[in-house]
Amino acid sequence: MSMHSFYENAPKHLVAVDCIIFGFEDGKLKLLIIKRKVDPMAGAWSLVGGFVQDEESTDEAAARVLKQTTGMENIYMDQLHTYGEVNRDTGSRVIAVTYYALIRIKEHDRLLANEHGAHWLSLHQIPELIFDHNLMLQEAMKRLREKVRFHPVGFELLPEKFTLPQLRNLYEEIYQRELDKRNFRKKILAMNILEKLEEKDKTSSKKGAHLYRFDKQKYELLMETGFGFTM
Amino acid sequence: MSMHSFYENAPKHLVAVDCIIFGFEDGKLKLLIIKRKVDPMAGAWSLVGGFVQDEESTDEAAARVLKQTTGMENIYMDQLHTYGEVNRDTGSRVIAVTYYALIRIKEHDRLLANEHGAHWLSLHQIPELIFDHNLMLQEAMKRLREKVRFHPVGFELLPEKFTLPQLRNLYEEIYQRELDKRNFRKKILAMNILEKLEEKDKTSSKKGAHLYRFDKQKYELLMETGFGFTM
DNA sequence: ACAAAAGTGTTAAGTATACACCCATGA
DNA sequence: TCATGGGTGTATACTTAACACTTTTGT
Numbered sequence: 001m002s003m004h005s006f007y008e009n010a011p012k013h014l015v016a017v018d019c020i021i022f023g024f025e026d027g028k029l030k031l032l033i034i035k036r037k038v039d040p041m042a043g044a045w046s047l048v049g050g051f052v053q054d055e056e057s058t059d060e061a062a063a064r065v066l067k068q069t070t071g072m073e074n075i076y077m078d079q080l081h082t083y084g085e086v087n088r089d090t091g092s093r094v095i096a097v098t099y100y101a102l103i104r105i106k107e108h109d110r111l112l113a114n115e116h117g118a119h120w121l122s123l124h125q126i127p128e129l130i131f132d133h134n135l136m137l138q139e140a141m142k143r144l145r146e147k148v149r150f151h152p153v154g155f156e157l158l159p160e161k162f163t164l165p166q167l168r169n170l171y172e173e174i175y176q177r178e179l180d181k182r183n184f185r186k187k188i189l190a191m192n193i194l195e196k197l198e199e200k201d202k203t204s205s206k207k208g209a210h211l212y213r214f215d216k217q218k219y220e221l222l223m224e225t226g227f228g229f230t231m
Numbered sequence: 232m233s234m235h236s237f238y239e240n241a242p243k244h245l246v247a248v249d250c251i252i253f254g255f256e257d258g259k260l261k262l263l264i265i266k267r268k269v270d271p272m273a274g275a276w277s278l279v280g281g282f283v284q285d286e287e288s289t290d291e292a293a294a295r296v297l298k299q300t301t302g303m304e305n306i307y308m309d310q311l312h313t314y315g316e317v318n319r320d321t322g323s324r325v326i327a328v329t330y331y332a333l334i335r336i337k338e339h340d341r342l343l344a345n346e347h348g349a350h351w352l353s354l355h356q357i358p359e360l361i362f363d364h365n366l367m368l369q370e371a372m373k374r375l376r377e378k379v380r381f382h383p384v385g386f387e388l389l390p391e392k393f394t395l396p397q398l399r400n401l402y403e404e405i406y407q408r409e410l411d412k413r414n415f416r417k418k419i420l421a422m423n424i425l426e427k428l429e430e431k432d433k434t435s436s437k438k439g440a441h442l443y444r445f446d447k448q449k450y451e452l453l454m455e456t457g458f459g460f461t462m
Numbered sequence: 463a464c465a466a467a468a469g470t471g472t473t474a475a476g477t478a479t480a481c482a483c484c485c486a487t488g489a
Numbered sequence: 490t491c492a493t494g495g496g497t498g499t500a501t502a503c504t505t506a507a508c509a510c511t512t513t514t515g516t
């Protein structure tokens with residue numbers, strides 16, 4: 001008892017999702033890329049991707065692909081752009097919908113990632129990727145910068161407790177430039193979404209830096225309305 | 232001698248492009264929508280769309296669809312978002328890639344548009360549209376507002392020569408609020424992309440308003456770099 | 463005691479906003 | 490002459506950007 005389909009004459013296409021998976025570790029913004037296992041271009045570096053199945057939405061496909069390589073669910077993802085050039089994939093015509101994901105590297109399943117030939121590489125280490133994947137990455141970086149300007153999604157990349165120098169470091173990686181220490185603290189704290197904790201993190205200095213946690217309530221409120229955040 | 236396809240096991244999907252076609256006429260921002268001719272939902276209001284063919288990119292499909300209903304080519308278009316829910320189209324599973332276009336209503340082929348059952352309706356007159364098309368429109372408006380904030384694409388909607396009150400009126404329609412006359416002139420002229428002409432347009436006042444033309448050179452330069460433009 | 467990172471305020475410049483009157487002209 | 494829309498300038502509040510020294514503590 002399958003559903004009747006209108007539109008009988010229209011051609012069908014392979015549709016893939018490709019995920020630009022960002023993480024933050026050792027003070028560096030990193031990207032999860034894999035050694036491709038299928039032909040053509042088997043063995044080459046690639047973004048994490050997969051084909052959209054009949055019973056899933058493109059959003060669901062992206063979440064599935066992310067889960068398959070990292071084991072993680074309920075991750076912050078945004079759709080970016082659809083690449084529809086006829087010959088962009090040398091294997092066949094494939095229309096690719098890209099998504100980016102922000103994950104906490106510490107929390108992902110390293111074994112699972114290894115099984116899939118996945119590697120975390122910092123932005124400057126990214127090799128040549130297959131097809132138009134380097135372009136996808138470049139456009140994803142641009143969109144990520146625009147995003148964090150109005151939405152405090154940076155927290156998705158940090159552990160629950162983090163220091164202000166860490167947070168600033170993250171923004172510096174995203175913007176690829178230095179940010180003034182004092183002005184940064186001012187702006188971030190003025191947003192009033194951070195909760196200062198008593199604990200200090202002494203891993204990176206003798207004095208130690210205060211740990212902060214962000215306030216989910218206020219955070220979600222801001223996520224809805226957006227907020228101005230200019231570096 | 233057809234090309235060998237890898238990826239034999241992956242499912243294929245219908246992929247459509249849907250265009251949010253903006254125009255500006257009689258001081259109103261308008262949208263080109265059509266009476267749908269195919270089932271399901273034949274006779275209902277719909278965005279202008281069509282299926283992506285084998286030999287064309289999604290961008291090309293959008294341009295083709297636009298040309299089919301307006302006769303216009305080389306029109307400013309931007310991809311917006313891809314709607315990939317399994318049941319979004321009641322006729323069959325269709326993945327829809329949306330684009331918006333900015334056109335000069337005066338220059339389009341009215342006869343051709345009529346043949347396709349196309350109508351220009353101002354934003355407040357937009358009826359219920361099929362499927363998720365109202366949502367698409369809503370998101371397109373949001374993106375258009377973001378776009379004009381940094382890119383002077385508003386000119387795409389106006390005739391070659393236009394007055395500052397006309398231009399302000401357009402921005403007011405896009406933002407759906409009043410803009411201060413003096414501040415608007417200051418900002419627009421400060422961008423230094425307008426050329427003041429000697430002629431005046433007296434169609435809307437006895438005094439007449441100066442006509443301006445925008446300077447393609449400076450305009451294109453700004454289009455590349457983007458520019459700050461806050462209302 | 464010193465090295466190394468954390469933390470803290472002020473000033474100047476630029477940008478956004480609010481606001482009211484005169485001008486040119488056709489009817 | 491008067492009604493209509495076009496055109497003009499300034500003052501204030503706000504936001505951003507630049508900048509240097511003191512604090513803490515482990516070695």
